[in-house]
Amino acid sequence: MTDATERSRPAQRQAEIVEHVLQHGSVSANELAELFHVSLMTIHRDLDELERQGVVRKFRGGVSAQPSSVFESNVSFRLRAAKAEKLAIAQRARELIEPGMAVMLDDSTTTLELARLLEDAAPLTVMTNFLETIKLLSTMRGIRLLALGGEYYPTHDSFLGVPCIDAIEALRVDLLFASTSAVSGNYAYHQEQEIVLVKRAMIRAAQRSVLMVDHTKLGRASLHRLAPLSDIDLVITDKQAPPEALLEMRENGVKYEAV
Numbered sequence: 001m002t003d004a005t006e007r008s009r010p011a012q013r014q015a016e017i018v019e020h021v022l023q024h025g026s027v028s029a030n031e032l033a034e035l036f037h038v039s040l041m042t043i044h045r046d047l048d049e050l051e052r053q054g055v056v057r058k059f060r061g062g063v064s065a066q067p068s069s070v071f072e073s074n075v076s077f078r079l080r081a082a083k084a085e086k087l088a089i090a091q092r093a094r095e096l097i098e099p100g101m102a103v104m105l106d107d108s109t110t111t112l113e114l115a116r117l118l119e120d121a122a123p124l125t126v127m128t129n130f131l132e133t134i135k136l137l138s139t140m141r142g143i144r145l146l147a148l149g150g151e152y153y154p155t156h157d158s159f160l161g162v163p164c165i166d167a168i169e170a171l172r173v174d175l176l177f178a179s180t181s182a183v184s185g186n187y188a189y190h191q192e193q194e195i196v197l198v199k200r201a202m203i204r205a206a207q208r209s210v211l212m213v214d215h216t217k218l219g220r221a222s223l224h225r226l227a228p229l230s231d232i233d234l235v236i237t238d239k240q241a242p243p244e245a246l247l248e249m250r251e252n253g254v255k256y257e258a259v
Helices: 001-022 031-034 040-052 075-080 082-096 111-117 131-137 163-170 193-205 243-251
Strands: 026-028 058-060 062-065 102-105 122-128 144-146 151-153 158-160 173-178 180-183 187-190 205-210 223-228 234-237 255-257
Touching: 001 026, 001 031, 001 040, 001 255, 026 031, 031 040, 031 062, 040 058, 040 062, 082 205, 082 234, 111 131, 111 173, 111 205, 122 131, 122 187, 131 144, 131 180, 158 163, 158 193, 163 193, 173 193, 187 193, 193 205, 193 223, 243 255
Parallel strands: 102 122, 102 173, 122 144, 173 205, 205 234, 234 255
Antiparallel strands: 026 062, 058 062, 151 158, 180 187, 187 223
16 A cells, blocks of 8 residues: 555545534434554544534534534535425525515525526626525526625635625625524624624625525524524525514514415
């Protein structure tokens, strides 16, 4: 076995660990050690590296790709989660868009589903900081694309930070479509302050804001309070939304639709 092959083994194993964790959500370190035929110490070294990269989070005895109150899932996990619900929400959101509008999309996988539906919306001006959406829209005819730059964050596959906020604050759009990781009471929440600051700037830049959140995000809170739902013109969720969460929004005067 060559030195190059030997060096490549940890990287290959770590890639396979990521795939396994993304498929199962959470797994134990013992299970991974058995699956990959390596020592528990080796697995913990792999998990330490993957946690450093922001792909997974470690907990006592295992590892998870699922979100917590202080950890947002890697974009690869989010792309796989609640796909049918995100599509239904995106289809309803698409009905709000008219040709000639200026539309802003955040860096969520829910608004990515909306971006896939914009082929026939031209002429349309779209602004986003999500690299996956930028690549998608760059191939669509009739879409004037404004990419919001900043510091690139691999975990989110998006651009954030002061340059991104400055770019947003120089704009005024007809509609913002955004998502977030948690909604509870009369507030939207997120785990990371960099994301919170960018989303707040987006809300300020929009004449109307639409929050697209599937049922898994309702009734949950995260570390940072993003914005009161009173700052949002419409919340779109899916029909699996908990009745108590919908009641809470009604009692707070929040306009919502469950699709």
